[in-house]
Amino acid sequence: MNDRIEKRIELKAPVSRVWRALTDYREFGEWFRVKLDGPFVPGQISRGHITYPGYENVKWEAVVQKMEPERLFSFTWHPYAVDPKMDYSKETPTLVEFRLEKTASGTLLLLTESGFEKIPAGRSSEAFRRNDGGWTEQMKNIETHVTQTP
Amino acid sequence: MSHKRRSRTAAKRQLRAPVFAALGDEMRLSLVAKLCAGQPRSISQLTEGSRLTRQAVTKHLRVLESAGIVRSVHRGRETRFEFDPEPMEGMRQYLDFVSEQWNEALGRLQSFVEK
Numbered sequence A: 001m002n003d004r005i006e007k008r009i010e011l012k013a014p015v016s017r018v019w020r021a022l023t024d025y026r027e028f029g030e031w032f033r034v035k036l037d038g039p040f041v042p043g044q045i046s047r048g049h050i051t052y053p054g055y056e057n058v059k060w061e062a063v064v065q066k067m068e069p070e071r072l073f074s075f076t077w078h079p080y081a082v083d084p085k086m087d088y089s090k091e092t093p094t095l096v097e098f099r100l101e102k103t104a105s106g107t108l109l110l111l112t113e114s115g116f117e118k119i120p121a122g123r124s125s126e127a128f129r130r131n132d133g134g135w136t137e138q139m140k141n142i143e144t145h146v147t148q149t150p
Numbered sequence B: 001m002s003h004k005r006r007s008r009t010a011a012k013r014q015l016r017a018p019v020f021a022a023l024g025d026e027m028r029l030s031l032v033a034k035l036c037a038g039q040p041r042s043i044s045q046l047t048e049g050s051r052l053t054r055q056a057v058t059k060h061l062r063v064l065e066s067a068g069i070v071r072s073v074h075r076g077r078e079t080r081f082e083f084d085p086e087p088m089e090g091m092r093q094y095l096d097f098v099s100e101q102w103n104e105a106l107g108r109l110q111s112f113v114e115k
Helices: A015-023 A025-032 A124-132 A135-148 B003-015 B019-023 B026-036 B043-047 B054-066 B086-114
Strands: A004-011 A034-036 A045-050 A059-068 A072-077 A094-102 A107-114 B070-075 B078-083
Touching: A004 B086, A015 A025, A015 A072, A015 A094, A015 A107, A015 B086, A025 A034, A025 B086, A059 A094, A107 B086, B019 B026, B019 B054, B019 B086, B026 B043, B026 B054, B026 B070, B026 B078, B043 B054, B043 B078, B054 B070, B054 B078
Parallel strands: none
Antiparallel strands: A004 A107, A034 A045, A045 A059, A059 A072, A072 A094, A094 A107, B070 B078
16 A cells, blocks of 8 residues: 655756745745744754635644755645544644755755654544535635735 | 534444554465455365365464455355454555645645745
8 A cells, every 4th residue: 555645846946946835934925825833943843834725714733844955845734634523632643844956947845744654543534524615626716816916 | 523423423433443564474465465466265175285284274364354355254164254444445545545635734844944
């Protein structure tokens, strides 16, 4: 069973630009759709709240792990912990890593999220509930909006 | 959220509970691989050709059973185990879901840095 998520994406922007979009808390918030209380600091908890319409009360919390300039940014979190009635704090968090590599045309971004094998009771049920609520559809609408109004 | 949907979610939550934990072990994964092949197998059959004792295999099977990944079927005095695909399917859907969220987020990141 595959217990990790891996993504590769080629970005037509310099590594320094991508690094800023990932690690400046305001810029991160722009594309991730979260309002963060303050800058990312390794070893410290980053807090904020989701800014999606309908999910504004959902808290965002992660622990920043590594910030190796223009190379590696990582944090641990509870993936898509969106149910305000659920206590996620006792779960083992997953590790999210963004790795950057310079390419001829810009930047190669490698994303991995690992540690799903440690996720305990019942998280999979969220997928169903949120898909029921048309979350994926809503995400697509937002993406369209962002792409069309740069 | 309607009451009906809430209770259905709770039911799924119970069903899919400790699947990830149960599969986080090489021995249990290999037992699942054997059972995926089809036929229900007895503990003796599953112990055959493995380095583990019958007791160890039984213990692993009970963990898989409590996660709902395998079912035990009693036939006379013998207990056989068979694979139940449902919880693994639920987990795969969960990973697909998280994966899709990342596709969307990285798509927005791309628009953001390339504009």
